[in-house]
Amino acid sequence: MSPATHGAHPSPEEVDALLDRSPDTDVYDVDLEERVGVHVADCEECRRLLEGMRAVRGLLRAEGARVPELPAGLDDRLAAALARASAEREGTIVPIANGREARERTGDRVPRWLTAAAGLAVLAGAAVASSQLFDVEGSDSVTGTQAGAGQAESADDALAGLTRASGTDYRPDQLATQVDALLAGTAAAELDATAGGDVTAETRSGAAPTEAPLADSDLRDSPLADPAGLAACLAELDAAGQVPLAVDVATWEGQPAAVIVLPDPSGGDTLQVWVVGPRCGLDGDQLLHFQAVRR
């Protein structure tokens, strides 16, 4: 601060320093304070400034004494936000962005052309299976679908009919086995459909699947049953354009969820398993679990 003189006006900081002046304080330069005080006493403009500062501080203190109430609903909103943060900390909910990070840390980057090609090859069978499951027209539709599977004209076409409702209650300690069964069920349907037969519960390995008979009603309300909804979900998972190996609207530890299985981007035998909320982030982030599973 520049020393004040009778001729030069003090700075606002110097004038402000007079607000709480006391001869006992050791905060300010007492000598400087006396010079500023002498100037202010003789200068109408500076005296008015000091009065204004003092009065403003009084107004602000008075205003500050009134504590504004929280608006209606903010209390609940804050509690919900903290509850989400708490669930994240406990590992039960992971923001989808964190899931992407986890995937990238494991090196699971997805060359889309490779994944799409792999997905379409599987989808050929899945589309056949779907037509068997949801359309009772018989082998003609199977043949026709087979012929057209390799020529899916749009991303939505590739995702149509992919989603199932197996009734499985997925759990962390059983996930690998359950995913095997999910895929085996799909694969079994491929084989059966190719042979022109009905869908059966047999699997390639002979292991009994955990799937209950499909219930169309379970899918009716799921946005993932709609190709556009599933595409939006995949985009949320940073997997836009990819075609899952399986999508199962089921439960995760007893809670409604959806399991999405994506192929290994490098073509290996590791699968990416995403467990998401039943609406898959369409109403906000909700990634329940992410795991790389070896076939």
Added chain:
Amino acid sequence: MRPDPDDEIEGPERDRALMRAHVAGDPDAFAELVRLHQGRLWAVALRTLGNTEDAADALQDALVSAFRAAATYRGDAAVTTWLHRVVVNACLDRVRRGKARPTVPLPETDLPTRKDDHAVTETRLDVTAALARLPEHQRVALVLVDMHDMPVAEAAQVLGVAEGTVKSRCARGRAALAAVLAAQGWNPGTRPDVAEPGTTNPAPPTGDTT
């Protein structure tokens, strides 16, 4: 362990105990901390940003950030100081990123002109509206020091600046506010007007014409 409500721990020590409990994994400790201080934190956010929507968004962001970053709290300052710092940073971040609703700024000159008061043209004073027109660094300093009676040293910790910087911002902010209010017909020479409880604006100064 979360402090027992029946214990006599109060104030800063209670807050520190709740923070320790939260970092140790207590699922309810942080919510209790928020319950104890959210009113004051809300007031800071509202007065810094000037509108309910932005303040609510900033406060939510701040509390979630504080929840996640609690392990970084070293205990050097009071928990409330740390929480205030998180809230203020969230508010200023919104302003600087352009997320906050625009306010009408004061003219570029930082200091009031040293001229005679203008003739009275308005009867009502709104210190809150005038405060919203200050540059955010001056506004936040006045919100903390004058409105929330925070010691300059603590405000310096909240803002992450030197105490002299806080004093300078307060001084210039008070001067600028005085000029804005004087332009609205306010006469600082009269007794400072205090808003009646339940009203939004302070009572008009005595002697003003309508």
